[in-house]
Amino acid sequence: MASFLGHSAALVAALAVLPQLVGEFWAYTLALYFLYAIASLGIGLCWGQAGFLPLGQAMFFGLAAYLSGLSLIHFKDSWLLLLLLPGAALAPGLLAYGIGLLVFRGRTLSGPFFAMITLALTLLAFQIANSWNDVTGGFNGLKNIPGLPGLSDFTDLYYISAVALAVCLLAIAWLRRAPAGVLWRAVAQNEQRVRFCGFAVQNVKAAVFGLSGVLAGIGGALYAPQQNLVTPQLCGFILSADLVIWAAVGGRATLYGPVVGAVLIGILTADLRDEISYWEVILAAIFIVVVLYFRQGLMGFVEPLFERLSRRRAPRALDSPARPQASGDTGFALDDVRVRMGSVSILEGLDLAIDGPGIYCLIGPNGAGKTSCFNAMTGELPVRSGHIRIFGSTRTGNAADLLSRIGVGRKFQAPSLFPDLTVAENFNIGLWGGRARLRDLLGMRSHGWTSAILREAQARFPFLAEEDRRAGDLSHGQRQILELAMVLIAEPRLILLDEPSAGLSQTETQEVIEAIRWVSGRLNASTVIVEHDMTFVRELADRIFVLHQGRLLASGTVAEIQADNRVRAVYVGASA
């Protein structure tokens, strides 16, 4: 908090002194690039934090500029401007949020699809602005837009832009540090894990995109009165591209990167465009070099140093709120479930049911459908026919985030966590899932949450208490255990574990066996484990289910299964 206030004071002081240092002309030029910088900050949020790239951000800038320009022309000097101008800045945010909900809902690779859709939209926006003469003034745009009432000289314009930039920067600085920021970076790294922690990823991404729309909107709404002219180019492809280049070269993942990029490149461009005829070509080449070799951008070299100096982790002093528990039921049932992938049948009428707490092992030869069974239960694979009931209600095809919130936890075969986040942040995503409300995600206190299960996990596995380590730096075995712990601190009632001992050493395997036994008793949960290691199965299983060719072949206690000839035929058949 103290560092945040210090940071704010320094920023405000720097912006206040700047015009005295550079003179009136440059102050005026800076004022324009500050507005672009605000829009570029939105690219930083989407691309540098949440990991998806909008290629058409200018449509929001342009939309706000037109709305603000029209308001100023038609309601000059009216008090209505007090409503209309903020409205002009917010409208693009709503539009972006809507587009985000629409596009991210289709659970596809958001990378190229999202980028191309936004690119197409910005071209469309340009065409509309260019051809809707009655409203937009067509190719010539809106001319003679009045300035903001009461502000006239260049220095006033500078201060308006500077204040807007400072407010946006401080808000973003806060959000980046808040749990929301951690969540965004988690989304960029591993959407699947975020969903399995109980967050609806498409809503998170739409919200970030909406926020970026507001930032572009603020820039655009102030642009109209400052430049007194709004043309279709403001919605167009070239400004969209520039905003991305500025963020990339300045440093998309850093706080100040987009601002540095916009101001530096913007002013260089204004200065050099006429002197060096190949300037734009050089700029494109610089962008390619940044993509290839310097992904952090300019500020990527500077900011991490300061962040490391100023970052102090909040102590875990606050017990997290309890998760809402609907019922004590821990059972589930698969009833004649069929799943196909292309022409291959994966589950062929699988019936499987458990009705109370305990440890259950799912075994079977390769391709028997064990992992697919989990995938069908958690909505990762479409179920063609049959029913899945979890805790007594029908849950066929329900999304993973919903299932996580009602108390289903899943660990994947290869450790699925957030490699670039710290151990502490990995835990926090697990703790916040299903517990944190919006205000917990925006405030700083939830960084300090803890829980009894977390404390016990850290006592069992001491490396989990080294919370400042990057999760990606842990060994494979440690990552397996960290993911297991993340699943467990969500306190699920149904725990699905896919080969929890894969790639673990003998000692680690033994520790994991004990941890599973402990937690499954502690949470009074149903634990279902897919496992190949028979030592593991013999030690843990209350009951074994044998899958073969997408169906249930046998079920029973360890002894019963060992005595079952059908099972032996399936397993040893190949080696007999």
Next chain:
Amino acid sequence: MDPILTTNILNVVYEVSTLAVVVLGLAVVFGLLGVMNLAHGEFVMIGAYCAFFVQTQNLPFLAAVPVALLVCIVLGLAVERILVRPLYARPFDTLLATWGLSMLLREGVEAVYGRGFKSVAVPLTDSIDVLGADYPSYRLLLAAVSIALVAGLVWWFVRSATGRRIRAVVNNPELAGSVGIPVTALARNTFVFGCCLAALSGVLLAPLMPVQPMLGLDFILKSFFVLVVGGLGSLVGLISGSGVIGGVESIVSAFFDRTYGYTTVLIIAILFLWLRPNGLFPRT
């Protein structure tokens, strides 16, 4: 038959077939390398400028074909080596790098030729009577050439040893290396081939459109939508995708105007993303 109807049908055939050639280049590269080359449209643009360049040198129109191919082979080899291969395992960065490349090519051409529209003279100026409709013979020829090109390439893809190897790499890249297919060289040649196909389209289309540095954008977006609609699975998908996108756009544009055509296509693409994310003919 009503001449207006005939003209409209021919327009749709023209749109769809020329679009299919451009998409084919993009799709083969995407299928084999997993690289969405956002600069694909700029190769079309370069092809068009080659036609313009040849015209300024008072050479016959067809001389633009070898010029464009030469330029794109050199450029394609360099791009594959510098941008595509090092980013093989980073598809998102490839997307960005090729997007950067598209700007580079656009700005480069703009620095040489300026932003203004250039026009390339139509090599065949007469028109032909088709079922009562008077249709420009160059457009008709171009549609025929495009159909022949797509058909020929499909035939080659299905029949030739190289075509089989490309399909093998697409299906199972790991096994392909193990049976001795030189995967790296094949990927490089395919990339260059895709660029050449785009450039060839650019040359042939140049007389029928205003030649300007931004013209590639339109092609890359439409091509991308074709892949969204058709799916990445097969040639059937590609052709039906071209049919939907090219057909809808030319029909809507004919009855209303281009903005509506464009909007309709965009809405179709978003609906597909939403309701049928793997397209009409998904990859299995």
Next chain:
Amino acid sequence: MSAPLFSFAGVTGGYGATTVVRAVDGEVAAGEACCVLGRNGVGKTTLMRLLTGHLPLQSGAVTFGGRPMDGLAPDERHGLGLIYCPQDRPVFDNLSVRENLTLMASADADRYAPLLAAFPILEDRMAQSAGTLSGGERKILSFVRGAAETGRLLLLDEPSEGVQQENVERMAAFLHEAKAAGRALLIVEQNLAFALEIADRVIVMDHGEVVLAGNAADMTEATLAAHMHV
């Protein structure tokens, strides 16, 4: 004794930063078969992918015919005579059986004649796409493709998986022939009887490491099974 045809030492690697295989050593001489045994998920296939160049080594060295293999792509290793039949997805599903066999060569009838005579099911399905074959038939197709190639080293990853007993026996016969012709074999197997039938040496893996290695003649099925934890 001269240097073995194929040897690897300290082979360590996995996927990304994850290490699956740790410090595995082994060698095969010409005319010899080495079997890698172990239950599911202990890193046998990962070892094969490290040896064939599909995955980069984190450390260790692979030598074939006296030549270090580092930095060579799979197709370059194939060119030197290292033939690999993978476990998972062993054939090109979208190509016909005939196309699978003739992908890299003209329809060379002589080369395939004895193999196709031994596995007549393939002959019947030449025009069918390989994706429509059963799992076992795909394995046979992959085996035929590999066995007919002339490379000096054959790496087979679970060739008998899902294959009927009589065809497994035919495979064994061909592998004995290949040994007699001076080829070296490195075979991953779960089928103990099949493995012991062919193997001169055995490597047993567990948790990514070698837990037992030696001459096949000195091992019984029981010792092996005990080390495999099955």
